[in-house]
Amino acid sequence: MTETVLFKAALAAYLASAFVYGGSLLKRRVLTARFGAGLMLVALGIHTFYYLFRWIGEADIPSVDVYDTLSFFAWAMAASYLAMQLRTKTRVLGAFVAPVISVLMIVASIDLGGSVVGSSALKGTLVIIHVMLSVAGEALFAVASLAGIMYLIQDRLLRKKRDRSLIHLFPSLHDLDRINYICLFWGFSLLTLGILAGSFWARIAWGSHWQWDPKQVWTLLAWGFYAFLLHQRLAIGWQGRKAARWSLVVFFALLLMFVLESFLFRSAHTFM
């Protein structure tokens, strides 16, 4: 009961934050965006309490069904975005992040997957570590993409000299590029660790690190794309528009894979 109340309170605060952020875009006011950031911080706090409550109650962090995955995805996005904001002061990016988080939370609240836990093999610390690291990594990729979208909009506004109040409101290209890079770097690191944890767990549960499971193949492909993107940024010097565009392309590929895999294939990861 308490956990439902906490979840709904977090959802309400995320929604309020999204509306306030929306207002900051419409009114072109950074001050309003600051208030939106405050609301998101409150939402994240409640959301964290929700997890602590569940952890204490169930002696576990259940995060293997759709409901939990989306909720945790939203939590990781909010946490990483707010952490990023401390360093870069790019408050208005929240106007892109908060609505996505709200949608994720609304979908999570519908409880699409219920508590479908396929087998007893899906229990254990290693599974939870695998899921949490992978989902956190993907949440960081989502924030990187949103920073990329904002970069492309700001770049266009600056080049076309359009809507000066929006130029003033949006963060600098440099800050958006930096967020994109930081999120890519940490997202890639977390996803890598998540994949490794999953592979160890697969070895224990099924006797092999690799099952040619469609989800595994897609994830490895996405990992490869991100490795390529990171390589281009670090070794070749990609930045700015090119890096923003590519981070979007790769994230949409990741999303597409996720959707296609969920609908077309049955795999060991179907519970997701």
Added chain:
Amino acid sequence: MKLILVGMNYKTAPVELRERLQNYCSDQDVALPDLMMNPEIKEAICLATCNRIEVIARLGDTARGEDFLKNFMCRQGNFDIKETEKYLYIYRDIDAVLHLFRVASSLDSMVMGEPQILGQIKDAYRMAVDRHATGVLLNRLTHHAFQVAKRVRSETEIAGNAVSVSYAAVELAKKIFGSLKGKSALLIGAGEMSELAARHLIRQGVGNIFIANRTIARAQQMAEEFHGVAVSFDEFPSFLPEVDIVIASTGAPGYILTAPMVAAALKKHKHKQHMLFLIDIAVPRDIEPEVGELDNVYLYNIDHLQDVVDANRAMRRGEALRAEELIAEEVAGFEKWFNSLAAVPAIVRLREKTDSIVQGELDRFSAWLGGLKEEDRAHVEWLVSSVVNKILHDPITVLKEESSEGEELPDMAAIRRLFKL
């Protein structure tokens, strides 16, 4: 209230008059003692900036103090009083408070939202405090003015955007590069506008500045001033790969910087995705418009920047309305505090009278009290004071509340009669 503000500013007086008076008022060691010599001036602060000279004072006698201040302003500037009076403005009581709050919040400045004025008021206040020219009223008033200015700056965006062409260019550069620390700039042409832009860039932390000019001597002169490097005019394209910002302001009849030149420079840069911000403030233009079509290149000309400035000015005007509302709120708050001061003399006398009664009674019973232990005697004294304070609490609260609302205070007269104050 007996508060007065006499002054002249860029809107009311020509610069020659302001200059003469400013020279005098800037020297606070002379101006403040002169002011305070007059017995009608109880407190005073003298603010002298290039755009305004103002004296704010608490007066003893209103009419005599006001005449003295007007004469003071005219005398110090060697003006004829009849001639000069038309340039002066006088604000009394709450209007003076409103004016000071507006000045501190830079709503009355030539460039609305410019932050310097607050620092200047702080300096003037500090100098007045050092010379013991302020008291309860002006201390409270100026501190309140600082708070109002801070509130206006944090709750409105009145100082948010650039309102000069050169500053607009710098703000745009920050929208591209974030911080300008460590960035480098190339100035092509050493005119006044590029000099102004260079000053803004340096203030923002731009490191290397290369200056190219047809007259190399002028380039060298500017380079010396900005700790930059003078380059010959023909050589400037070879410096393009080195820089992040280019400001062009030559009197050349045609384009001196073309798209192929910039494209070639970008290719030579060590970072392939290097961004370049170009500001063309020359008329006719120095930079071919096609340059702006190149990847990672942002080109702005004087019209674009002027548009930015106009839009920002309009935005500031909108924010000023919000600021005026905040200030009205704060003035009302200050007025309430000030009105409550009207009750202070009566309250002080009431307290003095009761204190003397308490002390007299304690003395009268000192023989009896002497027989008590030290601790018990202290208890008796505490008890008597406590009873008196409890009795006085309600009448004093009523007096303060009623006076803060600016009412006639009929209760005060009653209290004076009842307690024979």
